[in-house]
Amino acid sequence: MTIKETIEEIISEFSSFDDWMEKYNYLIDMGKSLPMIDDKYKIDSNLITGCQSRVWLHSEIKDGVIVFTADSDAVITKGIVNLLIRLFSGHTPDEILSAETEFLDAIGLKDHLSPTRSNGLLSMIKQMKLYALAYKAQEKPV
Amino acid sequence: MNPLIEKIRADFPILQQTIHGKPLAYFDNAATTQKPQSVIDTITRFYTEENSNVHRGVHRMSQAATQAYELARQKMADFLNASSSAEIIFTRGTTESINLVAYCYGEAFVNEGDEILISALEHHSDIVPWQQLCIRKKATLKVIPIFDNGELDLDAYKKLLSAKTRIVAVNHISNALGTINPIKEMIQLAHEMNIPVLIDGAQGLSHGPVDVQDLDCDFYTFSAHKMYGPMGIGGLYGKREWLEKMPPYQFGGEMISKVTFEKTTFNELPYKFEAGTPNVADAIGLGAAIDYLGQVGWETIRTQEADLLAYGTQQISAIKNVKIIGTATQKASIISFVMNNIHFFDAGTIIDQFGIAVRTGNHCTQPLMERLGIIGTIRASFAFYNTRNEIDRLVDAIGKVNELFE
Missing domain, CATH: 3.40.640.10 (Type I PLP-dependent aspartate aminotransferase-like (Major domain))
Structure with missing residues (x-):
């Protein structure tokens, strides 16, 4: 599935929610099913700054695509990072770098989870794109 | 509502608004208090x-x-x-x-x-x-x-x-x-x-x-x-x-x-x-x-804030999963609390949906949090323009947090 197709899928899921409570329930469920990071990667250098809760993000490149794993001590934050992993994980650096993330406004994450320091949504996207940029720069990925 | 407090609330234009479609309950007074019309x-x-x-x-x-x-x-x-x-x-x-x-x-x-x-x-x-x-x-x-x-x-x-x-x-x-x-x-x-x-x-x-x-x-x-x-x-x-x-x-x-x-x-x-x-x-x-x-007078301020602190402490401490942090004999109208196995960010995000402003985090006191063995709290800080009814709404919101995250 392309990133664009995943976006359409997410938009369609979110459009079925009637109120904010359903949206949060969904994010909480997503949080609970987050692909867990290996404990050895839960280190300070993998922490994303700018979040009120702690978020560890780890990336690896396998066969030309980046695989992200993450964890957070807050469940809603886990849900948000899981949403982003679903979006980006398994894609090439180029695909990740060219992905548009404006759809997050359309699904109401802007209303209810404004991309400020408190939830670090933008910090997470930035960090994922930075990893993509770094792998791209390496050309022959590790 | 106490007619005196109702009159006082009318002095603060910001308190008249709604947040997420609900009347604003502003409990972040230790961060900054609202301004009466006369100041503006x-x-x-x-x-x-x-x-x-x-x-x-x-x-x-x-x-x-x-x-x-x-x-x-x-x-x-x-x-x-x-x-x-x-x-x-x-x-x-x-x-x-x-x-x-x-x-x-x-x-x-x-x-x-x-x-x-x-x-x-x-x-x-x-x-x-x-x-x-x-x-x-x-x-x-x-x-x-x-x-x-x-x-x-x-x-x-x-x-x-x-x-x-x-x-x-x-x-x-x-x-x-x-x-x-x-x-x-x-x-x-x-x-x-x-x-x-x-x-x-x-x-x-x-x-x-x-x-x-x-x-x-x-x-x-x-x-x-x-x-x-x-x-x-x-x-x-x-x-x-x-x-x-x-x-x-x-x-x-x-x-x-x-x-x-x-x-x-x-x-x-x-x-x-x-x-x-x-x-x-x-x-x-x-x-x-x-x-x-x-004009408001310290007597009104102290009476109202003492009532809010006593009522809030009683109501909030009775909620399951909640522990009040800071139980000194002499306290101002500030209630900090933690919830078992629920991160303050998760709690604060849900409480906000009810139009209630609380502060979450370490409150710029990281060494104090470390001493207490916690990473942060949820803090409700009351001013004399707050009401018992607003505290009741906070108690309901905390109940919802329990429901969502347990």
């Missing part, structure tokens, strides 16, 4: 009709602005019962005031091997300026410990006071836990050893009267925006004897008396510490906030 009008009027730079101007408007600015200083002096308005220095707020003292007092009186005594309850703004001073002067920072309930250990304090102690800096009221510290007793103990005391009064001026002469504190710092006044203004009360002996903080503008290229002499108090064009509009706004507090 005063600032608007200044820029609409009176704006002019203060001091030295001979024209009519400049003189009027100077008078209004100095009247605000006098109001602040009276509010604190300072013996003279020359002992009131306007700054940007508590943080700048503490930095001023740490720098200027530190330059004059702190040397290698000396000690600075603060407490485990301090806000970062009452830790870091002293820490930096200690680095500059090769001095040592000592910390008064607390008990688990958030009260200072006074026996330990007595032992920590020594011939090496150059200054004691403690907050009047803990922003994170609400503890009201026994500052009068602490000042007395320090003075017995000729050690001056700075009180971080950021949380101290909105809940009840403060008399700096009765306390006998050497410095008292404050922020207008935490006492129903505007942001960007606050100040420092300092005893004249100390302020006279301290060097200036910044240079230029009103703090100067005479300049040649060889030498500059500095202006007298309080101008010696007020470099550059001051924040006139907000100083006058602070004056309006003091007038407003005078």
Whole structure:
């Protein structure tokens, strides 16, 4: 599935929610099913700054695509990072770098989870794109 | 609702709005209090009709602005019962005031091997300026410990006071836990050893009267925006004897008396510490906030806040999964709490959906959180315009948090 197709899928899921409570329930469920990071990667250098809760993000490149794993001590934050992993994980650096993330406004994450320091949504996207940029720069990925 | 409180709420336009479609319940008063219409009008009027730079101007408007600015200083002096308005220095707020003292007092009186005594309850703004001073002067920072309930250990304090102690800096009221510290007793103990005391009064001026002469504190710092006044203004009360002996903080503008290229002499108090064009509009706004507090009266404020604290403590502590952090005997209307296995960010995000503003996190007191073995709390801080009904809504919202995350 392309990133664009995943976006359409997410938009369609979110459009079925009637109120904010359903949206949060969904994010909480997503949080609970987050692909867990290996404990050895839960280190300070993998922490994303700018979040009120702690978020560890780890990336690896396998066969030309980046695989992200993450964890957070807050469940809603886990849900948000899981949403982003679903979006980006398994894609090439180029695909990740060219992905548009404006759809997050359309699904109401802007209303209810404004991309400020408190939830670090933008910090997470930035960090994922930075990893993509770094792998791209390496050309022959590790 | 109590008709008196209903009338008071009408004075605060911001309280009339809805957030996420629900009436705003504003419980973040320890971060900043809301502004009554009279404060907003005063600032608007200044820029609409009176704006002019203060001091030295001979024209009519400049003189009027100077008078209004100095009247605000006098109001602040009276509010604190300072013996003279020359002992009131306007700054940007508590943080700048503490930095001023740490720098200027530190330059004059702190040397290698000396000690600075603060407490485990301090806000970062009452830790870091002293820490930096200690680095500059090769001095040592000592910390008064607390008990688990958030009260200072006074026996330990007595032992920590020594011939090496150059200054004691403690907050009047803990922003994170609400503890009201026994500052009068602490000042007395320090003075017995000729050690001056700075009180971080950021949380101290909105809940009840403060008399700096009765306390006998050497410095008292404050922020207008935490006492129903505007942001960007606050100040420092300092005893004249100390302020006279301290060097200036910044240079230029009103703090100067005479300049040649060889030498500059500095202006007298309080101008010696007020470099550059001051924040006139907000100083006058602070004056309006003091007038407003005078109209409401401390009796109303104390009665309402005591009721909210008692009711809130009873209601919130009865919710399952909730533990109140900070249970000192003497507390201001601040309730900090944690929820078992639920992150404060998750709780705060859901509570916000109910139109309720609480603060979550470490409240700029990371060492205190570490001492308590937690990473942060959810904090509801009440002002006299809050109501029991709003607390009931918070209790319901916390119940919803339990439901969602269990």
